[in-house]
Amino acid sequence: MVMTQSPATLSVSPGQRATLSCRASQSVSSNLAWYQQKRGQAPRLLIYGASTRATGIPARFSGSGSGTEFTLTISSLQSEDFAIYYCQQYKKWPWTFGQGTKVEIK
């Protein structure tokens, strides 16, 4: 199963909204997670079940979608949010990740 993220790079000003997309090559129902990875750090789980925030994740992060089309929205970008974001399906083997979207400062 292939996970495709768009765009590859997103340039956003602090305080603005960021919208990231993820498409699955076949339905994954709601078995979709989003991770954030900052330079030199391990990934961190943000969203699972397509729309449930993980423990400790701020409310400015939200996820939506089901089936094959998913969106991660960051409502008001903070300086600490500039990072790479990966989607991942965990519907079935193999547990595939998208190629990532880099959110950079505009």
Next chain:
Amino acid sequence: EVRLVESGGVVVQPGGSLRLSCAASGFTFDDYAMHWVRQAPGKGLEWVSLISWDGSRTYYADSVKGRFTISRDNSKNSLYLDMNSLKPEDTALFYCAKDLDPFWSGSYGPFDSWGQGTLVTVSS
């Protein structure tokens, strides 16, 4: 606090073998499925292998099937990855990661805790 600490990464020649370890603490290790995920330098994340909470089920990515073996020792709160016939394309930072929910809740994943990784370099 959940803590996962990987070790064992070194420089190894093509065709060589290596064992990675992951020491877990801060949670009931034998209740959770565990994964290995790797990241080649400057690249994205690639899931490598999964082992169920009791070790009865294992899964592998096609890219490592037949060469890598995942195992666990619940008495030592430890996860392992035995890697054989290593190739230059196996060069990566290897992370161990923990499943969000205990046992099996209808699917494995997502991964709610990750270690800091151990670097494997395959080069002559």
